[in-house]
Amino acid sequence: MRKAIIFCLIALTIMILGVEGCPAALPGGTGGGTTAGKGLNSEIVSGVGYISSGKEVSLGESLYVKVHLENYDKQSHSGQICIRDDIADAYGGIPKDECKSFSIKNAETIGVSGKEQLQSAKADVQFPETEGYSYHDIPILQAAKLFVDLKYADSSKITGVLNVPDPETEKLSLVQDSAVLKIDAEKTIIKMAEGYSVELQITIQKIMADAKIYSPDFTRENFLLIGLSPLDFKCNLGIENGLEFENTKFIRCSALVSEETQTAYPLVISLNYGAKISKSYNFNIKI
Secondary structure: OHHHHHHHHHHHHHHHHHHHHOOOOOOOOOOOOOOOOOOOOEEEEOOOOOOOOOEEEEOOEEEEEEEEEOOOOOOOEEEEEEEOOOHHHHHHHHOEEEEEEEEEOOEEEEOOOOEEEEEEEEEEEEEEEOOOOOEEEOOOOOEEEEEEEEEEEEEEEEEEEEOOOOOEEEEEEEEEOOOOOOEEEEEEEEEEEEEEEEEEEEEEEEEEEEEEEEEEOOEOOOOEEEEEEOOOOOOOOOOEEEEOOEEEEEEEEEEEEEEOOOOOEHHHHHHHEEEEEEEEEEEEEOO
16 A cells, blocks of 8 residues: 555656656757747857867868858848858968858747737858868967858838827837847937927947947948937937937937827837947867
8 A cells, every 4th residue: 555655646747757857848948939038149050060169179070161041020131141260271271351241130029918929030141152161281289260241231120109298208118129229218308389298318239249330331331320200300410310329328309399188109219220240159179
């Protein structure tokens, strides 16, 4: 009888662990399915024949680089991936200016109402397409570094509501989807003879540390385009619709409204910029 009770307790424990003790597959991992990330992410693929972080490669070995892209944005992206190493060209390896274009679909919302999940889009870019890279004539064990630069143009819309005239001051609640930049805004309402002046103090911050900001066509470094609508806002940009930007920027905008009664106005802040995200990976070349 005692043995039977012990057996039942053991069986019950196994059942509980089977239900609660085993972690479910993480979204985007080996379990597949949905993801919980943000923005356009890139990582290099590891495996036989691929240069990857911590890898030890041999002289004369045929080598490849595969960049795995995962897009969590609700918009598709296209751009360019460039790779390079820090080994002199005389010893082989990755040639300078080794770049490829890419295109990736937007993420999709799946599931029933109330239980929606975002499923990322995925794509791979391989270098080179034919014969692999190889190193030669290096006389000693050599520490090396692989650099991967991801470049793409991005456009983000940040939305909110402006209540005029009350409350007089307010930190706005904004809906935003950019994984690179973040906006905060504070509102002040000033009574004017012809209506109300809506004053905004806007803070733009870079939240992705390894990203560098360019104009959308990548012709200008540390620069982005910003627009506010549908109210006719005037901002202290210095350049029409353009803004010099590196890590953090404060701008002030104002718009005049003539409506005297309490009114809710939509606010749309548009950001257009190029993002360059650089990553590096250490590996070793053995003789």
